[in-house]
Amino acid sequence: MVETKHVVVTGGGSGVGADIARTFHNGGAKVTIFGRNETALKRQSLPYQVCDVTDASAVKKAFEAARKQHGPVDIVIANAGNALSKPFIQMSQEDLSAMLAVNLVGVFNTWQHGLADMVERDWGRLIVVASTAGLKGYPYVSGYCAAKHGVIGMMKALSLELAKTGITVNAICPGFTETPLLARSIENIVATTKMSDVDAAKILKNNNPQQRFIQTDEIASAAMWLCDEASRSVTGHSLSISGGEI
Numbered sequence: 001m002v003e004t005k006h007v008v009v010t011g012g013g014s015g016v017g018a019d020i021a022r023t024f025h026n027g028g029a030k031v032t033i034f035g036r037n038e039t040a041l042k043r044q045s046l047p048y049q050v051c052d053v054t055d056a057s058a059v060k061k062a063f064e065a066a067r068k069q070h071g072p073v074d075i076v077i078a079n080a081g082n083a084l085s086k087p088f089i090q091m092s093q094e095d096l097s098a099m100l101a102v103n104l105v106g107v108f109n110t111w112q113h114g115l116a117d118m119v120e121r122d123w124g125r126l127i128v129v130a131s132t133a134g135l136k137g138y139p140y141v142s143g144y145c146a147a148k149h150g151v152i153g154m155m156k157a158l159s160l161e162l163a164k165t166g167i168t169v170n171a172i173c174p175g176f177t178e179t180p181l182l183a184r185s186i187e188n189i190v191a192t193t194k195m196s197d198v199d200a201a202k203i204l205k206n207n208n209p210q211q212r213f214i215q216t217d218e219i220a221s222a223a224m225w226l227c228d229e230a231s232r233s234v235t236g237h238s239l240s241i242s243g244g245e246i
Contacts, residue, residue, distance in 0.1 A: 100147045
């Protein structure tokens with residue numbers, strides 16, 4: 001289904017985004033990855049655009065450049081995100097704004113500038129890689145949870161706006177996933193508590209009834225399915241990939 005489709009993946013330089021990009025590329029899609037770190041983007045050996053998703057003008061320019069290379073955009077996967085771990089009482093307004101900027105506003109910018117081609121051709125897929133943090137709460141990441149809950153709300157609203165078209169809008173909500181972001185979270189726990197890496201990882205794995213971390217290929221495969229014609233009636237949905245956590 002994705003053969004010849006033009007797919008844009010943000011946060012495509014590493015982790016989940018890189019695996020999604022490779023999976024779609026291997027499926028025959030024309031893939032453009034966006035990210036802030038050019039060195040990481042180059043390592044993927046795929047066409048890329050350097051941009052910060054929180055900067056609307058930079059996102060617009062990146063889409064314009066991507067269209068010149070691969071043509072109109074068919075699928076947009078908003079994967080770029082970041083998490084800040086800090087007790088609520090220690091958070092500043094700047095901390096909250098930073099979480100909203102990348103995890104919510106960044107998705108808004110990405111989807112808005114990718115949507116025009118889909119509307120014109122009455123077909124498209126808008127996907128956000130959100131988190132189980134958009135479906136429940138976790139301690140010490142209240143800003144992250146707020147942003148992810150916000151993006152789930154935006155997804156649901158937009159799916160209704162587009163329900164009579166050939167464009168679907170969905171969220172993938174993984175639990176703790178084995179990525180560089182998770183590694184940084186474990187390092188933060190170790191630094192704060194002085195426990196071992198193994199014990200810190202075990203605390204996070206305990207959230208998953210299967211007692212394991214989600215793997216990036218599971219998320220990539222879910223994204224592929226959401227782009228298939230067989231999933232054309234799936235819209236406004238938050239797909240939890242969490243081993244039964246939620």
